[in-house]
Amino acid sequence: MSRARVALGLLALVALAGCAGTGLGGAPAPSDEQLAENATYDWDRDADVTLNVTGEQYKTVADVNGTERVRLASTSGFGGRNPVLISAVQFRYENGTVVGADAIDVSTRDQRTVVDLPAANGTFAYTGSAGTRSVNAPLDFEGSHEVVLPPGMRVSFPIFGDVSPGGYEKSIEDNRVHLRWESLDSATVSAEYYLDRDLYIFGGIVGVLAVVAVGGVVYYRLRIRRLEREREQSGLDYEQ
Incomplete structure (x- = not known):
């Protein structure tokens, strides 16, 4: 085998290793325009963390306690991590004051989306992307979780519907499925649903x-x- 072929082989291995570590090179940090997008969030919730799925996006509203940093990353097919692309970030202080992207620092480091909040206690809200029949949301929050699916969607039929992790309670309110977990810790919540x-x-x-x-x-x-x-x-x- 020639030295040229050996060199090409090493380069290929390095490239594959890079893909495995970053998820095909990872994803760029959200732009300032994306982070500053307008969004309306429901700050009054029963669960510590809520995901309201509408169309091809979801809105997350999560209580944060004793931490000023949130890390969001999804796993890739190669066992690596990919940053989660978020937009329309907002933070609500305990006194009810709401601030936007100007007060929140969002960057991509170590194949994660790293969010530095303006306070260690409060409520953080952001928007993420969902599919037409599925949602996959890596979360870095503790406590009770609730996912609200789009109107008319269901998860009961095994071939078309699936929810992870297990141990949830399900109810239907105003033609929308509500999935509730009493307690989760930095879990990836995913659901596949159907009409x-x-x-x-x-x-x-x-x-x-x-x-x-x-x-x-x-x-x-x-x-x-x-x-x-x-x-x-x-x-x-x-x-x-």
């Missing part, structure tokens, strides 16, 4: 496929019987 009509569509597809399958079996059975009769009539089936 009721998705089940009807799936059931219709399964029904059509079942009819086609049964029709195919009946057709081939009739075809085999017909061939057997033709053989008998032609005298091909007889004993010596």
Whole structure:
């Protein structure tokens, strides 16, 4: 093997190691414009941490106690970490005063989104991205958690719905599923959900496929019987 090939091999290993450590190079820190985006948050909640999923985004409102730093990172397929892209950051002091991005420092370090808050006690709020049928939110908060899914979405049917971690309570209020955990500690909360009509569509597809399958079996059975009769009539089936 030539030195050139060895060098190329080493470069490839270094590149792969870099991808594994940063999640394909990681993600840039949110821009000032993203951090300063307008958003309306519900500061009055029953849970210590709430995720309100609407469309393809979620709004997190979380109590922080005794810490001025929050770290947010998702795991990559290579076992590394990726920073979580957030926007519309706000912080509410214990006296009720709300400040925006100008008072909150957000950066990307060690493949994490690092948020330095203006006080160690208060409530931190931000917006993250969700899918059309799923949400995955790494959280760096302790206490009770609640996730509110978009209107009409459900998680009960195993093939289409899934929630992690387990141990949650589920209820439906105003056509929205509420998932509640009594206590979580720096957990990644994820949910896959569906519309009721998705089940009807799936059931219709399964029904059509079942009819086609049964029709195919009946057709081939009739075809085999017909061939057997033709053989008998032609005298091909007889004993010596």
